[in-house]
Amino acid sequence: MAGGIWTAQNKRRPGAYINTKGAPQAQPDTDLGRTLLIGSADLGWGPSGVVEVDNTTDFKAVLGAELSDTRLIPLRETLKGALTVLYLNQNGGEKAKVEDAKLPWNLTAKYAGTVGNTLTVTVEKDPDDETLITVKTLLGTSLVDEQVVRTTTASGLESNKYVDVVFTGDATEPVGEVAASDGGADFSAKAGQAKLDVLAVSTSYQLAGGTTKTSDVTEMLNDVLATENYNVVTTAGFAADNNIHSLVVAAVKRLRDEEGYKIRTVVPVMEGASKYDHEAISVVNNGVELVDGSILTATQAAGWFAGAASAADAGTSLTYTAYPDAIAAAPKRTNEQTVNALNAGQVVFTTLRNGSAVVEQDINSLVTLTEDKPAAFQKNRVVRTLDTIATNTMETFQSQFLGKINNDSTGRSLFKTDRVSYLKSLSDNAVIQPVDAVDLNVEPGEDRDAILVTLGVTPIDAMEKLYMTIFVN
Template sequence: MALGGGTFTTMNKILPGTYINFVSAPRASAALSDRGIAAMPAEFDWGPEGAVFAVESGEFEKRSLELFGYPYTHEKLKGLRDLFRNIRKGYFYRLNTGGEPAKNDFATALHPGTRGNSLRIVIEAAEASTEETPVYDVSTWMDDTRIDLQTVKTAAQLHDNAFVRFQAEATLAATAGANLTGGTDGTAGDAAYQTFLDQIEPYTFHALGCLSDKPAVKALFTAFTKRMRDESGVKFQTVLHRYGQADYEGVISVENGLTGAADDTSAVWWTTGAQAGCAVNKSLTNRVYDGEFEIDTQYTQAQLEEGIQSGGFLLHRVGDETRVLTDINTFVSATEERSSDFGSNQTIRVLDQIGNDIAALFNTKYNGQVPNDAAGRVSLWNDIVRHHQQLQTLRAIQTFEPENVTVEAGDTKKAVVVTDRVTPVNAMEQLYMVCVVA
């Protein structure tokens, strides 16, 4: 007869034998999360309708033709290139809906939009073709780029590709190029922005951008940001164009237009990406604008000062370069509870990092899993302290001591109360120097 064995929960086994539990050694689980995720709705002439879609930075470089309808270097993708200079991932939503896909006798474009009108199908006799048994090389082209080639005997054998769905019942015949036609872009009403916000709500991102110049849309994004940050505890910042009246730390107002187009909102692309990708221990103050738009930087010193006092995020000319004047948001109405420090985006990034990371830590490790007793609360305290020590090592916060964090039982058996005191670090911006000349 075999001896007893296996694992144990309590020491209540009956048979003699060996009972062994293998468990992981305790390790730091309060890791700092990476930044670099942005979300933006926009009008496109190619791409899926009615759904949020994710694009990694590497995908954008390699698959831009498939994802957005244009090669990476195309003028149409200038804004996206500005965005992806600083992010690792983007969530996008096509605002314009109700368009028609381009089509011909052989295929229909995968997505609605005028870009589908640049597709064409070329059918040629294959090398193996005979009069008795015709075989065809069927290729799909976007402008001058061949994007697919299939050798088949009938249309039913064709497989859909990333650009078109083939008509299985079509009769194949040699053609130098059958253009797809009839593609339309549809329209983008204000309601599309609300649909986007409803769909993006479950996603995690660090910056949300909006290119609209309509006050009602900007007010909608501001209200969404306040609700998510203050009521749901989801921390991100929203980048709008010329919306200083938000007066809120979660909203950044880009003031610059473009040269020759003062009201153009394209600077939102780069600013959204730069804010999303800025590390928790860094600032965008004095950051060089390395994008592709001709930013309007015609400001006097007085206008720059006024812009800062109004909570404007400004790009200005320094020699031959365009740089960020100071990394601030629209919060200007300081109170005893909320000092002017909340107007600094570097401060907000630190606070948001703490909020997002500790929420993720609690929800994945403690919520419903760890007893709310002294040992459980000590474990939570240890994780929070360890997290903050990492921030201090990165010089994102300073003068932190473990005693700054307390974890106590709440008013109910399920509740814990954390008191946390942190001092965010900001980058140097002003030098006051007195030189004594002997």
């Protein structure tokens, strides 16, 4: 009897031909939990452009400051809600460096900026073995790297998180007893050894020449917004009257409405400004007081809401979600002020009697209701649901149908079957009400290569109001 695996049903001999494969799995939402934060601080360190960070990141190495630094409050708060933050670092300028003829290396700061000028490299000889060299890198007074090499292996010194090292032994003139005729790699090693041999027992070299030139965020903004992988962008940290908020809002509206990117943004409220009035724009009205007594403004607290919004899936509402480490809203809003803010489409933090601060209601800035955008569009959970369906449908069409499946009744039926199955998975997870096949129509479009899809769905919202009557007998 024959057997084995098969790729086509073309076997000649009788037998059992069995393949074992993993069942196709739904592709995860790779955008979930990813927040793009436009950096508002002049850090003087780090890559220019997007820096991807999470709670395990060595922030001092990549941004020049610990996460506890007050300049990174917006980032710290965003990471309380997000899984990953794409931090747009506006850092340009010149790199600090050391090019000393006494050393067999050129030392250059990893990144541009004035933080590089606080880097010091020390070279120390072992008192018991002068061929043994300890090279330390200090940021200010903090030791950030330590390596041990021998004078005979100076080329083995490696770059670290703060300093790039280039061995220059092969480019130096002969020193001491080293003769030019020694040549080649041997000359390179001997030149490096000779330089280290004549150094004092301990020498220090401070990097210098680092400058910070803040990049123009408007020049990089559109490219970053359109090319990075995220689902919520925020301008948390910028003053409420900064023009950056309106720039990002305009870009998000354009990317959603004209290019199909289902992204959203969170900005702080600006008193007296015109309303954003859009389902993809959330506006934070106030801040919070943390357990350590520090007060976060609306623009700082906007970071947490953006992070939490990016991590919330289509079946999650942030209504009454507690702000981590917060004990009160700041400032506290009266009932009238809260109602007015909600009616204006603003996210409000409210103080509860249990000593916590919560999101009053998970809403966006949409206030003008139309037939195309009814009241349900004011809820962020509903918008996340609709965005999820739209994005999944687009990605499925592009990866499995576009250019691969015929535009005939069979092909359109295949697409409908795929979408019905996907929508059933959403209803099974209580994201939408069950969808009947008659609610989804896939028809020929006006062009021979087009299809026209119409779908009716009812997103499920969370309970938010309780009306109760108690009768006394």
